[in-house]
Amino acid sequence: MNIILASTSTLFGGNYFEYLQHEIAELFTGIDEIIFIPFARPGGISHEDYTNTARTFFAKLNIKVKGLHEFEDKIGAINSAQGFFTGGGNTFLLVKTLHEENLMTLLKENVEKGKPYLGSSAGSNIGGLNMKTTNDMPIVYPSSFDTMGLVPFNINPHYLDANPDLKHNGETRETRIKEFLTQNDTKVIGLREGNWIRKVGSKITVEGNQLTRIFEKNKEPYEIEAGNEL
Amino acid sequence: MNIILASTSTLFGGNYFEYLQHEIAELFTGIDEIIFIPFARPGGISHEDYTNTARTFFAKLNIKVKGLHEFEDKIGAINSAQGFFTGGGNTFLLVKTLHEENLMTLLKENVEKGKPYLGSSAGSNIGGLNMKTTNDMPIVYPSSFDTMGLVPFNINPHYLDANPDLKHNGETRETRIKEFLTQNDTKVIGLREGNWIRKVGSKITVEGNQLTRIFEKNKEPYEIEAGNEL
Numbered sequence: 001m002n003i004i005l006a007s008t009s010t011l012f013g014g015n016y017f018e019y020l021q022h023e024i025a026e027l028f029t030g031i032d033e034i035i036f037i038p039f040a041r042p043g044g045i046s047h048e049d050y051t052n053t054a055r056t057f058f059a060k061l062n063i064k065v066k067g068l069h070e071f072e073d074k075i076g077a078i079n080s081a082q083g084f085f086t087g088g089g090n091t092f093l094l095v096k097t098l099h100e101e102n103l104m105t106l107l108k109e110n111v112e113k114g115k116p117y118l119g120s121s122a123g124s125n126i127g128g129l130n131m132k133t134t135n136d137m138p139i140v141y142p143s144s145f146d147t148m149g150l151v152p153f154n155i156n157p158h159y160l161d162a163n164p165d166l167k168h169n170g171e172t173r174e175t176r177i178k179e180f181l182t183q184n185d186t187k188v189i190g191l192r193e194g195n196w197i198r199k200v201g202s203k204i205t206v207e208g209n210q211l212t213r214i215f216e217k218n219k220e221p222y223e224i225e226a227g228n229e230l
Numbered sequence: 231m232n233i234i235l236a237s238t239s240t241l242f243g244g245n246y247f248e249y250l251q252h253e254i255a256e257l258f259t260g261i262d263e264i265i266f267i268p269f270a271r272p273g274g275i276s277h278e279d280y281t282n283t284a285r286t287f288f289a290k291l292n293i294k295v296k297g298l299h300e301f302e303d304k305i306g307a308i309n310s311a312q313g314f315f316t317g318g319g320n321t322f323l324l325v326k327t328l329h330e331e332n333l334m335t336l337l338k339e340n341v342e343k344g345k346p347y348l349g350s351s352a353g354s355n356i357g358g359l360n361m362k363t364t365n366d367m368p369i370v371y372p373s374s375f376d377t378m379g380l381v382p383f384n385i386n387p388h389y390l391d392a393n394p395d396l397k398h399n400g401e402t403r404e405t406r407i408k409e410f411l412t413q414n415d416t417k418v419i420g421l422r423e424g425n426w427i428r429k430v431g432s433k434i435t436v437e438g439n440q441l442t443r444i445f446e447k448n449k450e451p452y453e454i455e456a457g458n459e460l
Contacts, residue, residue, distance in 0.1 A: 042409075043405060043409060044411075093413065134368065137364070137365070138322075138375060139362050139363075140362070179367065181274075182273075183369050
């Protein structure tokens, strides 16, 4: 496998994928066209507008982008594609659409054959075992929470440390992930913005300029440094 | 109907339901025992421990509390109850459990007969039409997102304004609710901590010391003051 699962597309104050441009170019070496999966539709943006955002970025790498929504035969499109990028937005909407169109398993099989895959945020969530550690609001009801399982754990993108100044009693991210672990025995990678997971062959590492927080059942959460295997 | 749907049980720096004690006493006037529904299990706390938290508070009002988990015949228990309180925690876990045990519709029918109902956080979410505007993490997969519909809209408890100082690209609460409205034509009440919804008969008002933010499809969000009808 050859994949990048990024916490976010855009760092605070930065431009779209500016911080990850070098690694994305390397991921898609030798490839001149990819399929963009726009179904997460951040803020309800149209599939076309969202694809154009990806298109503008990938033009810098001389890679053409086709939106998966453009194809009548989506199954054929995925089977013929050279590589994939799934953008962020709402994970429930993304997962519902992929299951409805019977594309989740197909996409997994294509990535497992070695076609490069880039995910960010919701697009990274679907690289995990299931979407039960998304931060998103359940605005639609998917037929299943299962995702591709390209990596043998779950991802929490945009991982955010508790803010001790906040006078608010909503749950912290850590509380939510610990609640998940009371119901599931699945490792969760708290991926801070600026970090990403890289899988080459069967080797999985965490990369970026932040520490990464790991949550496992019946263990205290712990932090690992970039470059370490997951 | 005679219900209170509160944003939270506990204000920052306050004690459990301290801010709402007077209104809760009024809601349960003439009642000496209620059933507590502990299924949301905040932080994975046991049903028994969670029920004890409620029990300690209601002892001040001379109201006995039985946990719904204590009954083998839960349907009989709900049908014989004088009133109900559903505590907060994880909405997915609460809704999954209520549907699995065929209690969602039964609870709704009992509340519609006039038995007083108190909800806080997840317990308020289930008073809305569905749970699609919860803030919680989808740690388990419920058989449906539909809830009781005691009020003809959805609730977003712990409503939180965007923090302009936060250097983070996760979605704001407002962005999430607007995403919900791209997929659903359902009014959403953004209930800030310290506020609650009161329904007496068919009259529904918002109460508390904060403004309440209302979201409707194809409209700019707007704020209403306490005492106004919803």
